[in-house]
Amino acid sequence: MSKVTRLRHALPLGQDINTAVSTLDKAIADAVDVAKAAGLPQGLIVSLLHGHAHAQTHQMVCQ
Template sequence: MSNVTRLRHVLPMSSDINAAVITLDKAIADAVDTAKAAGLPQGLIVSLLHGHAHAQTHQMVTQ
């Protein structure tokens, strides 16, 4: 796990990192809004987000 960075250790974050976080957050929020508007059940949206978070965590700890 040497490639995992704890954000509290790199504060203050660079403007590039802040911009990337804001962009990612907006993209996720927009995708959730689109899914809700399309009628996807909230539980399905949550389970998909949880699955992606789990997969990314697994990828971080195994590399």
């Protein structure tokens, strides 16, 4: 986990990080909106997001 940065130690965040976070947040929100419009059940959307979050956490911990 040596590549994991605790944000409270990196505050204030740089503009490049803020931009990346905003871009990621918008992309996720847009994808959720598209999924809802396509009729996917909310539980499926949530479970997919949770699965990706779990996989990324596992990858950070194991590397």
